[in-house]
Amino acid sequence: MKDDKQLARGETDWKTSDSGLSIFKWKDKRSVHLLSNYHDPNLYTIVKRKEKNGTSIDVKCPRVLQDYNMSMGFVDKLDQLKTYFEINRQSRKWWHRIFFHFVDVAVVNSYILYRLIGEEITHKDFRRRVIDGLVAEKIVSLKRKRDNSPLEIKKHKPQVSIEVRLDSSAHQPGRGTRRRCAVCSTKINQVRTEWTCTICKVPLCLSKTKTCFQDFHSKA
Template sequence: MNFVDKFDENLNLYKINRKSKKWWHRIFFYFLDAAVVNAFVLYKELHSPKISMKEFRRSLSQGLVADLVIKNKRKAYSCGETVAKKQFKPFIPLEIRHNQSSHQPERDSRRRCAKCSTSKQQVRTNWICSVCRVPLYLGANKTCF
């Protein structure tokens, strides 16, 4: 029963038609479409310059993401700059850090080794440093302690 009334007609003009196996996704997109159609009806009643539904949707989406675009432009880097990833580095006082005897391996949950894991090759380990709480690989042929 499409195009039963004006609301249904406007709803189906530029529908966010997303197929999903999750039922609540479909309901969410239906309510999002309904909110846009209702906003369009209110806009037409309150403002004199009449615009199409397509132009209204375009200006609405641009208005919603305008702040994000401005924030991202401020964070933009030049082509020559390389941005290093921030890595978690726990703070340990120097007297504890240089005391070799206090750093002992202990078992913990399985995590990526902080020393030998890369983004392409993940090395998983059950061992962490008892002082630093950093996961480090401990094996028969190789050790990161």
């Protein structure tokens, strides 16, 4: 193919094989490469491009690129979601980059399917749930200090991941300072208790008449 410097804006270089496979190199601001077994290299369309002075000009563009732009929406969406929180890192081993890429693609696809089930959730919160699910067993097995507990404060209510909260084998009640119960306390009717879960660090009522401690660790 011609070198980038040999192509002016709007020019296309192409080659075809005996089996009808065509490769295109179209020069816009940068070179764009496309491969097709369907499009005729002689078919062109016109696209608008802005110059530095603000004026618009007509630029010739291969038909294959126009069809690609009309049909590539989902591929573009995948790349967009993947770049937000991707785990891809530089590595001396080339296959690491491929592995990281497929992990990111798997998480994005899982997020899309999860939303189709019906629950609305942000991409970041979904990734947090995935992480919680992977490390929940380790978190529960360790008796964390208060500052390092899985507790998060959100809208003045304690929040603990489902994976940690429902793994009840290591959760035990302990006494602490009197705080509002995470289950039954409301702004109108504030209920305070001195009982706290030693794993979740969440205040919960524990008495003959209330089952907040049991409810918190058994109901999703």
